[in-house]
Amino acid sequence: MPSAATVNPAAPRNTRGYTAIVLAGKRPGIDPVAAAHGQTYKALVEIDGIPMLTRVVKALSQSAQINDIVIVHAEDLGPIENIPGLSDAFSDKTYSSSAAQSTISDSVLTAMESQPSAHRFLVTTSDHALLTAEMVDDFLNEAETHSGINIAFVDKAVIEAAHPGMRRTYLRFKDAEISGANLFAINGSEGRNAVSFFQRIEQNRKRPWKMISQFGVLNLIGFALHLFTLVTAFRRVSKRLNCSVRPVMLSHANAAVDVDKLSDLETVKSIIEDGKYTARRDEKS
Template structure:
């Protein structure tokens, strides 16, 4: 591995980069991990746009991942960004602005693992286990500074793991046409927001469990055994409130696990399908028009 030094920036060849050593956000807490790799098989969004990587699909004038990294760079809570991607050269050639982020946030690129959990573990190890961590995905271009700041503020109160979610009521009030997947509890239906926080090394229990579940995903009986029959049956029958379900999850994982309810409908809208791309592009264009006209994004 060779190292080049130019001014304040350091360049590491061989799978990662790190720069902006004099970080103006030294008091920030979180290291952000952006999952930008490809899942097995053909991604419908990448295929629709003739791209190999969904993260690099254009979205309102720039690759989707640029929207996500720009948002994280703008957050006062994020001190470093780690992008998990297959090819460093391809990413930097497509997104040259990643060489030096305008917000002064350190950035690092690491190679993908064999699974999502393995990629998260690789990113944590590459950064020296510098807790806490925020994990998000490159296909979430609607992510905003307000969403990140709100999530990090609430997640810091947790001792282990936090999951960002949006209620169905919140989402459908603003985007009734948006088709999302919901987890149904006794008191609410929630959709994921692709925001996860691992606050301390106690969260390793959850990551290890996640890796185990990924390996057993094609063996349903082992999944039931891992989560517990009563827990899964209770979820399927909507016997638990949100808080009760997460209390049970904490017992299974061996670490404090909480949900952060986000008051932003767009937090639950990512780009899984070509139709999602159209919707997200329209929302981003509306935001840009509102800023141009009034100086503030559209609500």
């Protein structure tokens, strides 16, 4: 795995900035999006000639709140410097690689441990093909004053207003329906503790009774029956984790659009073609 490389070390550094962790590995088995495009890894699938990983890194690099970028990937992805456009996308950010582990939480923890001087992390995925610096900035502006874990969501009404009829997976609460936006801010040691908790959850994924016990039966019943409001649900989760876990609602409909399936890839291409996506700060829809 490549060692850390520095680009423009004299560039100004935000003393309260974040280290971005980009998950560019894959789940066990064949990824259908990657396979349909002759790739092993979805991160390398191109949209308009640009790999999805390059698109994500470019958006992160345009945010003044991001200091460093860590790419989490398996060794057979090859040197990240060989991915088309990626070296230029890093701009003036420092970057490094971290070895993908058997679970997502293990991968995140390994990447965090590779940056011992960092205390704030932004975690996202390489299939967040519509990510923009504005999304990153809006999310981190809300997250930076709150320790623990902040998770980005988009309300169903926001998504449907921008993309009528779009099919998304929603979390239902007593007072809201929301979709995840694949952006997680981890602030301080409290956030690290919560990641360790989810590490235990993943380790017990083949023993459902033990996994359920981590959250408590009453909490799971409440979630399943939509008995809790959004605020109440996250308050209960925070108490269980002994860590503040806070939802951050974004006004960007595209933040909830990632590429899990081939149909998602077509959706992303349509959004770009229809002019409903702005890649750079100086472009207009």
